[in-house]
Amino acid sequence: MREFLSFACEGDTIAATIDRPQGVPRAALLIVSGGNELRSGAHRGMAMLAQRLAAQGMAVLRFDRRGVGDSTGDNRGFDASGPDIAAALVQLRAACPPGTPIAAFGNCDAASALALHGPFAGIDALVLANPWVIDEAAPAKGDGDDTPLPSAAAIRARYRAKLKDPSEWLRLLRGGVDLGKLARGLLRARSGDVPSALASRLGAAMTRSTIPTQILLAERDRTAIEFEAAWTSHAFAAARANAKLSLHRLDSASHSFAREDDTAWLDQRLIEALTRSP
Known part of the structure; x- marks a missing residue:
């Protein structure tokens, strides 16, 4: 079941969509969109992902960041999206029974936003795909x-x-x-x-992570290649030692995991994050 909703964030209005399962959700996922992408995702990829996970008993909330899509306000980019993510999480928690495990997923700069602005109260796990580490060159x-x-x-x-x-x-x-x-x-x-300044900030943020965090890389995607180079640098030395982080690689060039096999792999990683959450 798909519902549309809106909620306030620092004086602006955020538009969102929630996909609910039949019956009580056994887990929930917050999807954060990357770039200036709408909550539906490229070629409706995030909308279809939400639908697939709802069919497996998950509640899934997607939203347009302020200044993007149907949301009001100014678009200040991923680095200023912490309040948007926190406000969306409040809505997702309210839609689920107390104690429902909640994970958050983001691709590209949405992954970086989740790492930089977390930990968010009530998120039990993170799935960060192809994190963005490139400064404005x-x-x-x-x-x-x-x-x-x-x-x-x-x-x-x-x-x-x-x-x-x-x-x-x-x-x-x-x-x-x-x-x-x-x-x-x-x-x-x-x-x-x-390492870029952003890579150094991400390395420090991931070092502090206290919840299970999967990092997913489509190995032949440029953004993933940039992250892999940063990951092996001194900027991530302490993060690499953090037992809460795990790195997972897929032989693919698809930044959005659009191929059928890529999509199945992504679904598997997300379901694992949700079902392993406390």
Whole structure:
């Protein structure tokens, strides 16, 4: 059963949707949308996820952050979304019997928002997919191109994939490659990455986590590659030692876990988080 609701958040109104199971929910999930995405998700992915989990006995609440979709107010980005998440959680708790286990799920910068602004009272577990660790990049200098370069780790992963693709070699021979950009990329690929300020903040936040937290990575997704590079850096040294954190990798390039096998894997991880919550 799907219901639409709205609630207040610091003088603005947040629009939300809750999917309820038949009977009393055995667990509940709060979905936080990434970027400026609507609560339905890309290609209605989050709406379909909520429907699938409701069919398995879960209550699932999704919402539009202030300034996005049907919600009022200014869109101040993921880094200012702590009050929005807290207000949505209050609504989800009110819709469930006392003691119902509640997990929260976010992809990309929504995952980062959950890690940065938690712990939220009443959340028993977190599922953080492809957390965003990239600061607003300063333009690269030297050849007039003001396009920010990805990290060295992301460039190396991209070039490895290109070297395996015969069409890329043919494109190079035909002059279809920007040699200036290629040279910049090769130089960057040889360098080491310094963790971003956001990565350092996330590392500190994850170090403090006291609830079960799954980190899900679609291994060939650029955002996941950037996180993996940060995860192995000194910024996450203490977080890696936190027994509450677990890292799970999927051989996929789909940022939103859109393929059928990816979707099944994501559902499994979420159900595990919900059923293992106290």
